[in-house]
Amino acid sequence: MADPLKPDTAVPVVIDRRRFLTWVVASPALMVAVRLDSSFAQTGPAETEPASFNLYISIQADGRVVATLPRTEIGQGITTAVAMLVAEELDTLLDSVEVRTADADPRWLIQLTGLSSTMRYLAGPVRAAAASARARLVTAAAHRWQLLASRLTTSRGEVLAPDGRRASYGELARDAASVLLPEVSPLPKDVASYTLVGQPTGRIDARDIVTGKARYALDLSIPGALPTVVARPPTLRGSVVSHDASAALAMPGVVGVVSLLTGVAVSAQSFAQALAARDALRITWAPGPASHLSDADIEARLRDGMGSRPLPPLFTARTLEARFDFPYLAHAPMETQSCVARVTSDHAELWLGAQDPKFAQREVAEALGWALTPQRVTVHTTRAGGGFGRRFFNEPAVEAALVSRALGRPVKLMWTRNDDMRQGRYRPASHHRLLAYLGSGGSILGWHHRSVIPTVEFPHGFGDLLTSLVGTVLPGVTSQTFFALSQKVPYRFGLVTQQLREVPIPIPTASFRSVYSSQVTVANELFVDQVARELGRDAVELRRAHLSSKRLEAVLDTVVREGQWGRALPSGVAQGVAVHEEWDSAIAHLVEVDVSGAEPKVLRVVIAADVGLPINPRGIEAQLQGATIDALSTTLSAGLHIDAGAVREGSFADYRWLRMKHTPATIDVHLVRSDDRVGGVGELGYPTAAAALGNALARGTGTLPTRFPILEAGA
Amino acid sequence: MPVHHFTLNGDTVSVEAPEDTPLLWVLRDALGVTGLKYGCGVGVCGACTSHLEGNAFRPCIQPVGGVAGRQVTTIEGLGGEGLHPVQQAWIDEDVAQCGFCQPGQIMAAVALLRHNLDPSDADIDAAMSDNVCRCGTYVRIRAAIKLAARRLRGEASGT
Numbered sequence: 042m043a044d045p046l047k048p049d050t051a052v053p054v055v056i057d058r059r060r061f062l063t064w065v066v067a068s069p070a071l072m073v074a075v076r077l078d079s080s081f082a083q084t085g086p087a088e089t090e091p092a093s094f095n096l097y098i099s100i101q102a103d104g105r106v107v108a109t110l111p112r113t114e115i116g117q118g119i120t121t122a123v124a125m126l127v128a129e130e131l132d133t134l135l136d137s138v139e140v141r142t143a144d145a146d147p148r149w150l151i152q153l154t155g156l157s158s159t160m161r162y163l164a165g166p167v168r169a170a171a172a173s174a175r176a177r178l179v180t181a182a183a184h185r186w187q188l189l190a191s192r193l194t195t196s197r198g199e200v201l202a203p204d205g206r207r208a209s210y211g212e213l214a215r216d217a218a219s220v221l222l223p224e225v226s227p228l229p230k231d232v233a234s235y236t237l238v239g240q241p242t243g244r245i246d247a248r249d250i251v252t253g254k255a256r257y258a259l260d261l262s263i264p265g266a267l268p269t270v271v272a273r274p275p276t277l278r279g280s281v282v283s284h285d286a287s288a289a290l291a292m293p294g295v296v297g298v299v300s301l302l303t304g305v306a307v308s309a310q311s312f313a314q315a316l317a318a319r320d321a322l323r324i325t326w327a328p329g330p331a332s333h334l335s336d337a338d339i340e341a342r343l344r345d346g347m348g349s350r351p352l353p354p355l356f357t358a359r360t361l362e363a364r365f366d367f368p369y370l371a372h373a374p375m376e377t378q379s380c381v382a383r384v385t386s387d388h389a390e391l392w393l394g395a396q397d398p399k400f401a402q403r404e405v406a407e408a409l410g411w412a413l414t415p416q417r418v419t420v421h422t423t424r425a426g427g428g429f430g431r432r433f434f435n436e437p438a439v440e441a442a443l444v445s446r447a448l449g450r451p452v453k454l455m456w457t458r459n460d461d462m463r464q465g466r467y468r469p470a471s472h473h474r475l476l477a478y479l480g481s482g483g484s485i486l487g488w489h490h491r492s493v494i495p496t497v498e499f500p501h502g503f504g505d506l507l508t509s510l511v512g513t514v515l516p517g518v519t520s521q522t523f524f525a526l527s528q529k530v531p532y533r534f535g536l537v538t539q540q541l542r543e544v545p546i547p548i549p550t551a552s553f554r555s556v557y558s559s560q561v562t563v564a565n566e567l568f569v570d571q572v573a574r575e576l577g578r579d580a581v582e583l584r585r586a587h588l589s590s591k592r593l594e595a596v597l598d599t600v601v602r603e604g605q606w607g608r609a610l611p612s613g614v615a616q617g618v619a620v621h622e623e624w625d626s627a628i629a630h631l632v633e634v635d636v637s638g639a640e641p642k643v644l645r646v647v648i649a650a651d652v653g654l655p656i657n658p659r660g661i662e663a664q665l666q667g668a669t670i671d672a673l674s675t676t677l678s679a680g681l682h683i684d685a686g687a688v689r690e691g692s693f694a695d696y697r698w699l700r701m702k703h704t705p706a707t708i709d710v711h712l713v714r715s716d717d718r719v720g721g722v723g724e725l726g727y728p729t730a731a732a733a734l735g736n737a738l739a740r741g742t743g744t745l746p747t748r749f750p751i752l753e754a755g756a
Numbered sequence: 757m758p759v760h761h762f763t764l765n766g767d768t769v770s771v772e773a774p775e776d777t778p779l780l781w782v783l784r785d786a787l788g789v790t791g792l793k794y795g796c797g798v799g800v801c802g803a804c805t806s807h808l809e810g811n812a813f814r815p816c817i818q819p820v821g822g823v824a825g826r827q828v829t830t831i832e833g834l835g836g837e838g839l840h841p842v843q844q845a846w847i848d849e850d851v852a853q854c855g856f857c858q859p860g861q862i863m864a865a866v867a868l869l870r871h872n873l874d875p876s877d878a879d880i881d882a883a884m885s886d887n888v889c890r891c892g893t894y895v896r897i898r899a900a901i902k903l904a905a906r907r908l909r910g911e912a913s914g915t
């Protein structure tokens with residue numbers, strides 16, 4: 042990371058009632074850093090040392106623009122969206138903008154990729170930095186030509202004078218770096234004048250991906266890095282009692298065997314050799330802390346945690362009840378957990394696709410005994426083959442660092458798919474009880490939802506991020522705070538209460554795309570349909586009558602219209618809808634499913650979403666389609682089983698994620714724009730897709746699905 | 757250790773490895789070809805999908821001994837200097853999310869189109885359902901295959 046000067050000549054830029062400070066960083070080219078000025082508004086992050094900042098962009102002598110972000114590209118398309126904003130505000134060409142991911146560094150205010158927060162949080166700073174850079178470039182040209190800066194314009198990476206003179210940003214970058222105070226407004230453009238942002242745009246890394254040039258951690262060529270795998274216990278978090286590595290060490294190519302807390306690592310000249318040697322290790326394992334627990338025990342514990350029903354509100358004539366059970370889920374990113382590490386006596390360097398690199402740095406430093414000097418650990422954040430919440434945790438980094446130190450060699454450590462499925466972290470199972478209190482005449486007097494969920498472990502950067510998003514300093518983010526902040530019932534249902542009861546179950550967890558909403562919202566939206574059925578009302582009509590959000594009404598109306606709610610369908614085919622609002626965005630799904638065959642088949646999906654300013658509609662559509670596939674997969678066919686503390690599923694053979702043949706030919710996405718706030722996108726599409734599918738199944742089969750996935754393995 | 761000679765992306769290569777070494781690791785570790793990915797190692801995810809004599813195969817379960825004297829093509833060897841029409845269609849339909857499965861998806865799609873320039877939805881289902889995309893890009897994969905097919909048939913609608 043470049044050393045930012047103290048921003049004593051910072052130029053303030055105000056966007057959406059927030060003020061950003063931008064300043065030039067000493068560098069041969071023009072480099073502009075930016076941070077939110079938290080003294081300006083109440084909406085500020087917790088830590089505000091003068092040297093900390095949100096991101097920087099630099100303009101190089103060849104005119105290329107590089108934006109460096111403390112965020113990780115895990116497939117969600119942030120590099121493209123950021124490049125679009127930079128190109129828009131700078132008036133330069135999209136293909137001259139490159140977006141890099143920063144190494145872990147405590148000076149980044151927030152360095153966590155999750156909670157659908159990247160564009161919501163960074164759009165302001167990106168716009169401020171780019172607008173400020175543009176103003177400095179214009180000022181530099183004005184000085185060079187001795188013209189009034191206000192008479193100059195910019196277009197396609199050049200500053201233009203009324204007399205026809207022009208200078209490229211590259212030529213001006215060095216002069217612009219010494220412009221401390223721009224002579225034209227450093228304010229970003231009016232969103233209404235945007236010409237690139239808001240246009241459906243292809244990913245900037247598409248060519249690298251389709252040619253195989255995109256590099257993930259294990260594709261990097263770090264000289265001498267030894268392929269390494271780890272023999273892991275049969276039960277979750279089991280431990281090594283003793284091991285005999287003699288046979289493994291005698292095998293060809295094997296360089297070393299290292300005992301770890303998580304298992305026994307083998308490093309060899311190739312992964313083929315390391316995997317073969319791993320099989321030759323003789324290890325005695327101690328069972329893990331969950332080895333007395335199987336599915337039925339876990340379910341019983343969750344049910345026991347529910348407790349008794351609260352008293353109904355006055356005038357309740359009838360109480361409706363439903364219960365739902367959701368399973369443990371593996372994130373199963375396509376790229377298994379992996380890390381390259383090079384550790385010397387006083388320094389560690391890691392390459393890792395981390396969603397929370399500062400946490401990785403801290404964890405590795407602690408593991409190496411350097412807790413007080415974490416700066417000895419460099420974490421290079423690489424592109425990752427999917428995240429979904431799994432890469433908030435950094436087990437492979439700790440393992441790779443320890444093995445590298447023990448062997449005195451760089452290593453590239455890979456988890457096998459089995460490792461990833463069976464020794465990972467999971468979206469916890471849950472049990473839900475919903476109660477709807479009806480008055481005489483069918484009015485809804487109250488809604489009560491209690492969720493019993495094993496404690497979810499949040500990564501260490503969650504607190505800062507959440508604080509910055511909600512605008513109040515949170516004392517410490519517990520599951521309860523997060524639940525209360527994120528779980529809302531968007532209906533006027535009288536007295537509404539939602540509660541989280543946590544049950545300690547010794548199975549490792551990590552938040553999963555859409556976190557609690559993947560269970561709580563799904564259960565709510567299924568029960569809304571059930572209540573409508575009980576009252577003999579149409580599911581859309583009942584929602585329309587009670588929704589407390591205009592944005593939700595608009596997206597619901599859109600799917601009703603575009604998806605032709607209530608149209609005549611062949612027998613065995615049914616529709617379902619669901620709505621959800623979260624992180625400043627609103628969404629509705631309409632799903633059509635055919636239940637006449639041996640397994641339900643989703644025929645059609647229509648989505649309407651209001652994400653505020655749609656920076657890249659094409660990327661947003663991709664995220665909503667992807668989250669829909671996640672939801673259909675985990676509602677229909679993919680879920681984990683726990684057998685005496687071990688995860689049964691080991692790969693995509695039995696963790697039945699949707700395949701091409703299960704996927705409807707189109708998933709239509711309609712964007713509704715109610716304002717220009719930037720809403721969250723990454724997690725938005727999951728809950729309504731799952732609930733709309735469940736509601737369609739209930740209508741098609743006449744039975745409300747209450748246990749997921751609906752198709753048990755082998756069915 | 758035996759030495760195996762085969763053609764990789766048009767070049768003759770020789771590697772020393774036990775007969776039964778999975779080709780995936782020969783390519784990635786010994787030859788530094790990293791476009792094909794590890795996703796499962798047991799032939800169930802498709803992340804390593806490449807071509808053997810122009811047909812899709814799974815290097816993670818193919819012993820190196822079995823490819824001696826034969827033509828192996830990975831994503832790196834697909835387009836030559838430029839892009840293969842399927843790669844171009846993948847860009848035009850903006851298929852990729854994380855991208856990790858996409859080299860395998862593209863290789864599977866190219867193999868399908870080699871034998872069938874007008875694949876139906878059922879043909880696409882049959883040819884592509886052994887390749888997992890954890891990011892859920894299937895709708896766009898299908899669209900890209902159809903776009904590439906139209907272009908390969910020389911139809912103007914594909915441009």
Ligand code: FES
Nearest residue numbers: 795797799802816
């Ligand atoms: S890695 Fe070859 S099929 Fe999964």
Ligand code: FES
Nearest residue numbers: 854855857890891
């Ligand atoms: S694009 Fe991520 S797995 Fe397919």
